[in-house]
Amino acid sequence: LNSEFFAKVSIGIGTAVDNIKDLARSYKEAQVAIEVGKVFDTEKNIISYENLGIGRLIYQLPTTLCEMFLQEVFKHGSLESLDRETLMTIQCFFENNLNVSETSRKLFVHRNTLVYRLEKIRKLTGLDLREFDHAITFKVALMVKRYLVAKPVKF
Structure with missing residues (x-):
């Protein structure tokens, strides 16, 4: 169709x-x-x-709760402060199960370049994406942000 x-x-x-x-x-x-x-x-x-x-x-979460969550997660800086390249790096890092070597290979960058980018993200957000708990928090925050931007009509 x-x-x-x-x-x-x-x-x-x-x-x-x-x-x-x-x-x-x-x-x-x-x-x-x-x-x-x-x-x-x-x-x-x-x-x-x-x-x-x-x-x-x-x-199923109320938008006010989602907004509070984002404020708590990104108290050091906002999600909007991350540029497109950084967000693409994060996405690739998640797609490769937090594997630095595999992610750097997929991004065609040196491993140290990726480590530098991850460190930059840590300084901006306070989250070290190499740690699973921080990575899952960031992933959920990205999904919450996507949800808030879309603001779907609920049945």
Whole structure:
């Protein structure tokens, strides 16, 4: 449908149900899957409620709580203070499971260059992305920021 009619079509899949009384819940889950998918899985056209992961939790948080979380995480500086190259570096670092050597290879930079960039991020944010707890906090903060920017309409 996307290529023939130049319209973006999204399909949400709720959990499988055994009886008619649970059908409404599954339908609601399918709607949520579409909305959460629009924020966190923009490349996917078919989104399953069961595969939404942490995005499903973030989607259910009040925006005021999300804003407070971002202020707490980035008390040393804002997320906006990070340039595009730095954000791309962070994304690649996460995609390579916090592996410095593999990330530097994928970015075509020397390992020391990547370490320098990670240190720069630590100075700006107070988070050392080489530490798992800091990395997960940063990853969740990025997802929360994406959610706040998108401000989806909730069903």
